[in-house]
Amino acid sequence: MTKKNSTFPSLPRELRPLLLMLPLALVLSLLIYLETISVTVAFVLSIVFILCLFQLSRKYEQEMAELRRKIILQEHESRDTKASQLLLTSIMENLADPFLLLDARKRILMANKSALDMLGHDILRKDLSLFIRSHEVNDAIGETIESGTSHTVEYLYGNVMPRNLLVRIHALDIPSQDPASSLKRYIFLSIYDITPIKQAEQMRVDFVANASHELRTPLASILGFVETLQGPARNDREAQDRFLKIMYDEACRMTRLVDDLLSLSKIEREAHIPPSGMVNLPTLIDSVVETLAVRLRKKDMSVTFRNDDHIDMVPGDYDQLTQVFQNLLDNAIKYGRENSEIDIRLYKETATPPLDVQTCNVSITNAGAGIPPEHIPRLTERFYRVDTARSRSLGGTGLGLAIVKHILQRHKGHIRFESEVNKYTRVTVSLPQTNSEAPPK
Ligand SMILES: Nc1ncnc2c1ncn2[C@@H]1O[C@H](COP(=O)(O)OP(=O)(O)O)[C@@H](O)[C@H]1O
Ligand SMILES: [Mg+2]
Numbered sequence: 001m002t003k004k005n006s007t008f009p010s011l012p013r014e015l016r017p018l019l020l021m022l023p024l025a026l027v028l029s030l031l032i033y034l035e036t037i038s039v040t041v042a043f044v045l046s047i048v049f050i051l052c053l054f055q056l057s058r059k060y061e062q063e064m065a066e067l068r069r070k071i072i073l074q075e076h077e078s079r080d081t082k083a084s085q086l087l088l089t090s091i092m093e094n095l096a097d098p099f100l101l102l103d104a105r106k107r108i109l110m111a112n113k114s115a116l117d118m119l120g121h122d123i124l125r126k127d128l129s130l131f132i133r134s135h136e137v138n139d140a141i142g143e144t145i146e147s148g149t150s151h152t153v154e155y156l157y158g159n160v161m162p163r164n165l166l167v168r169i170h171a172l173d174i175p176s177q178d179p180a181s182s183l184k185r186y187i188f189l190s191i192y193d194i195t196p197i198k199q200a201e202q203m204r205v206d207f208v209a210n211a212s213h214e215l216r217t218p219l220a221s222i223l224g225f226v227e228t229l230q231g232p233a234r235n236d237r238e239a240q241d242r243f244l245k246i247m248y249d250e251a252c253r254m255t256r257l258v259d260d261l262l263s264l265s266k267i268e269r270e271a272h273i274p275p276s277g278m279v280n281l282p283t284l285i286d287s288v289v290e291t292l293a294v295r296l297r298k299k300d301m302s303v304t305f306r307n308d309d310h311i312d313m314v315p316g317d318y319d320q321l322t323q324v325f326q327n328l329l330d331n332a333i334k335y336g337r338e339n340s341e342i343d344i345r346l347y348k349e350t351a352t353p354p355l356d357v358q359t360c361n362v363s364i365t366n367a368g369a370g371i372p373p374e375h376i377p378r379l380t381e382r383f384y385r386v387d388t389a390r391s392r393s394l395g396g397t398g399l400g401l402a403i404v405k406h407i408l409q410r411h412k413g414h415i416r417f418e419s420e421v422n423k424y425t426r427v428t429v430s431l432p433q434t435n436s437e438a439p440p441k
Helices: 013-033 039-094 113-119 135-147 195-230 237-269 281-291 293-298 318-335 373-378 388-393 400-410
Strands: 099-102 108-111 151-157 163-175 183-193 278-280 302-307 313-315 341-350 358-367 414-420 424-432
Touching: 013 039, 099 113, 108 113, 135 151, 135 163, 135 183, 163 195, 195 237, 237 400, 278 281, 281 293, 281 302, 281 318, 281 341, 281 358, 293 318, 313 424, 318 341, 318 358, 318 400, 318 424, 373 414, 400 414, 400 424
Parallel strands: 302 341
Antiparallel strands: 099 108, 099 183, 151 163, 163 183, 278 313, 341 358, 358 424, 414 424
């Protein structure tokens, strides 16, 4: 088939050099005929010639075999290189973080899908500074191009919903084809969204600052009254009684605050362990109402409780759900109008986002000042209050709804608020009717 084999199809490769003997035999025969050399000399010459010929032919075969081996090896290597290049490209392409490759003039040569999604699909061969408008990032890239040292820069990206990005900049020196320089410098950029880490960091800082502030206020007031009692009010019996009462109230507020903080940290510790028990919800709510009966009477308030769908058992942690309804009913009493009614309703609901299962809902409605709509999205933040002074004067810590939110998260539940200023506030808690973690029966 091949051209190589078609020349001497019947003769084995090793015997092909013998064909060169034909012209030699002819020449030697002619020389013997002309009596230039004797038969013996001709014989010796042909033996030497044959030996040389075989030696040369063996060497040639060996070299050819070596060459063939090298070619096969190279073919394998180039196939492997191509495969690993493809693998690397597809890994880069599918990584969730944006990656970019720039040349030494800051032009974008390559960008993975995330980078295109982030910066736009028309960025290739354009200057990076058109898309990342940050002096710090651009200066750092400039320095990496100059010196080859790596840099890490943080910057804020976007105006509407700014994201905290971390950019790592590395120099890649690749052997070049250019005879003027042996290496060509490329810049490799990896971008990480560290917004959640920054937010968590900020939340921790805010939380410590808020908690310290909340504790310092009653502490300062207690210290102030102690000084007054030791000084100007030393002999004023009536003032002493009044101040001691205030000090007692302030100390109670500190205790409540510490209790709430401890409670929050305990709930957070258990956040990833789903509740394993079953709770009789109407009984639990009844007992919460009973616990708060004295406070209800003090404000001439009453409670109506309806359980239209005859809900009884729901999956949950008894103590934590008690805490949820105690906090919500406490708010309804605290912020509810005197001499009014609190309405508690227990009912079933199907597929209300973000829950896709049938839920048991508890709504607690009280008449009162209500909550202006702009405050509603922030109510479950720690220490967030609509009216801080009012909440404090009523003994609030600002942590009640944050605790409720965390407990409901652990129960895969949900809370929503509806309110009309100067009319009513309704808080609705949704709990999954079945335990999603339990094995199917
Ligand atoms: N039923 C309600 N009616 C009016 N405002 C409410 C009601 N429940 C909660 N709020 C508002 O939400 C804020 C946060 O509640 P919460 O976390 O329980 O803290 P606290 O009650 O200790 O102030 C309260 O300060 C109050 O402004
Ligand atoms: Mg409260």
